[in-house]
Amino acid sequence: MITKASPLPCIEPTQCFVSSKAYDFRLSSSSNGAVRGTTNRESCEEWTLVINDDKTTCLVSTKHGRRLSCGADGDVFTVSEDGKDDDRLKDGWDRWRFESCKSGLTLVSVAHGKRLGCDDKKGIYAFNAEGLAEDWMVWTIDFASGELCFLSSPLHDVRVHCNPFGKLSLSKAFGGWEVWRFIETGDGTGSVYLESWTHRKKFLASSSDGNVYISKEAERKDAEKWTIVKPPKAEGGSILKF
Structure with missing residues (x-):
């Protein structure tokens, strides 16, 4: 096999793992739009951070190219970037705001004002963002690119x-x-x-x-x-x- 030489990138797109502070598992995406927690550290758990013009952030699954989104009822899922195969892509549902807290970060849905959270069974949900963030709403970012x-x-x-x-x-x-x-x-x-x-x-x-x-x-x-x-x-x- 011959590998053709190509120019090397200097700085890669910002890719990372998003880990629960309380339960030490990572946010994982599947091809059908489901989002779960997992102890794996593979491509399904890797996310690309895309900064929007309004300073909000979209988290795009590096493997599946689908955007992390939140519904009005707190359901968390991913949608395709073009939205053609998913009627759940609404304006702003795929936009998140990172907020610092004492032990890490919280991810807040811009559209619904809900914090991304999880439970000990690796379920991922979004909850009303009021008061101090509980441990199960706190996340850490581990960069996978540089x-x-x-x-x-x-x-x-x-x-x-x-x-x-x-x-x-x-x-x-x-x-x-x-x-x-x-x-x-x-x-x-x-x-x-x-x-x-x-x-x-x-x-x-x-x-x-x-x-x-x-x-x-x-x-x-x-x-x-x-x-x-x-x-x-x-x-x-x-x-x-x-």
Whole structure:
């Protein structure tokens, strides 16, 4: 098989997982419009954030291309973007407002003023947004996309290379196996995760003794967090700190 070379994007569309703070499961979409909670972390649980001109947000299923929507009765579902195969696409029903709270974020339906919530059986509903948000109305955002970069040594003119089995090496090439996705951790420290762009779920990690490896669990633990700092001298480039 021959893979044709194509220009690499610098910054990907904003994609993320939306997780319940109370029950630690993720918002998941199916092709028929149903929305449920799940412990999986696959493409069905991934959402693309689309910012509208009025500063509201649409959440579009990355896998199915369907928009998260809320009905007047609090029913939560997805609709196709063109609305041709679904009579539930009403003006504003697919628009959401993110609001900060003490332990995370709430998602409020712009059309109905209801907060997105869930129960312990992984059911997803929307409730009247009055008073303080209960834990089952609080969500966290885990980014799954970011800025794409090469990790290059200017001294030796080589790049960090990851093969399909998670083996690291250095390479003179500028191909997909040398591209890394910088993903914000969202923990307020400014740290990032470094994920192989070509081989997803393979994260660059470091042990306490300085051994650099690929984390096969991909659980986004502290071993996979990195901080980007400027070098002590104005020589260009950056330093990655574990």
